[in-house]
Amino acid sequence: MAAASGVGSMPGESFDEAQRAVLGVLGEAAGGVPHLVEVPGRGITAGMLGRALGLVSDLGIDLQPAGWRLLGDSGSSGVDHRRARSLLAQDLDGLEELAQGYAGAFKLQVAGPWTLAATVEKPRGDKVLSDVGARRDLAQALAEGVRTHVRDVRRRLTGADRLVVQVDEPSLAAVMAGQISTASGFGRHRTVHPPEASEALGWVLAAIAAEGAEPWVHSCAPGTPLDLVRGAGARGLAVDLATVDAAGHDVLATALEAGETVALGIVAATDPGADDGVTDTALVEQVLRWLDMLGLDPEVVGAQVVVTPSCGMAGASGAWARRALSLAAATAGHLPG
Template structure:
């Protein structure tokens, strides 16, 4: 019998600073099992999670207002800037990844976080309008498919993975997203509609010849593990501190069904704390639920150890230390599970 595949580590997406070339080099050096394209929100709204996602919207113009990103009749200056920033980032990624063969992860704001964050032309969130929600989801799916096809042409030896960042997904399902006025909350979106949006994205990637693993990252509580698994996504990534026993039961079922699970075991909500992150402590946070569920080495190849969320709140040295800590923690988890 062959040895089980090791647990891998990776980052989530956001990174401190404004130097994309350096950030890509660090991501490839510190996450050799699964490097990723960092997101640098300190460069401005066009480079943040929502801004970058708007750059991928297909035939759906937006502009930036004081209240945030908004669907519009024509693309505003900031939207054009977001597209230019993304093109530049992809050019730099292509340059740094020449000769590399293996997996690379891309992070994109997910359709439901976009719907809960962006406004319609005549006010309030896209979330309030079923037709607008559908149009936004379809536009994003088409844009992601075109992005993957473009990257496959640029770097044919790379195995691409798409990570959808969905911090607002549980709030969308629970009716917890406030209206633009802040006085009320939007109605909960039905679970079949939410699931269908992910299923359509996976289907669009396949139909375009861009079939690629789709991961959903959610660092909030109440991650809908079963919904995502049944929608056809390849994996999901969660904050281990926010998951309750019901969530872990669903995680166990997902692992047994072959789903890739990212364990966000390094805290990111307080930025860099004094001293280097403790890899042993990170490993213990990842191992605790795995042991409680009775999971062994047979699932190790479907596990990732990650920071709970992005690292933009860290300084450069602290962010590098965080990636090194999760890499060392993944090695510890592999060894512990194999015993």
């Protein structure tokens, strides 16, 4: 049967409350894949970038008014980088306590190398994206950090029989299209060509696979090159179904036919309103229509489908976040396969 999961971020300011909600809904659902939540409402060190940079110990990093910045060697890290690492450690302690006795699949998330390169600054300004050597160093440091992270989580969640690591790359399409602004705002960084884009992403995905975890890549952005992502080593593709173009649908179909995972973001990430009319029946019909459009038999590929919200839910209400996860779980439970 199909499975259900979340994308990553949850609303509010309490890690324990958000993690308990995810474990409660997805951990008890048949085929559910609960995840380590991100709660960016606690501040920038708890957001997607802060969480990923908290895994990087080989580079010095600090936080400036313009955002995160590389400094050099690890001994020069600023207080905010140390806070990000400490907060991640606290969250993992909390997860270990809340997930005692849990057995099943579990998912982690980390910002990918190209999203970091497009947002983190070099020591003397401008994005890491502007420097080939700096973006290589950051990608390789991230790969090693993720490797250590997977080992740590596996040690804490001894009952997890399937560990997934979702690499979030919302900026990949813009990086490859030359759409990332320079520091001045008057120019754009040069396009990153497919071989380099694939190589850097591949380092992170290979590190995940080497630790026995399942590498996925997620992006809600239109135009994400899913063929390149899959070629870099992703064995799961997570998308907002509404943003996928014709070429993307073909790649998703190919992935399903190859026995790989496709996570379909079809549940609204924010509350659509009191009279939204959203039901698991309507969502099941949406998935079945999509599979029919691709010419795929739900009985054959249904078990490889994961139903999720369309994107992270940091901007949702707590009530809608729980309902969205429940809708995803109910939808997955009604799908064949």
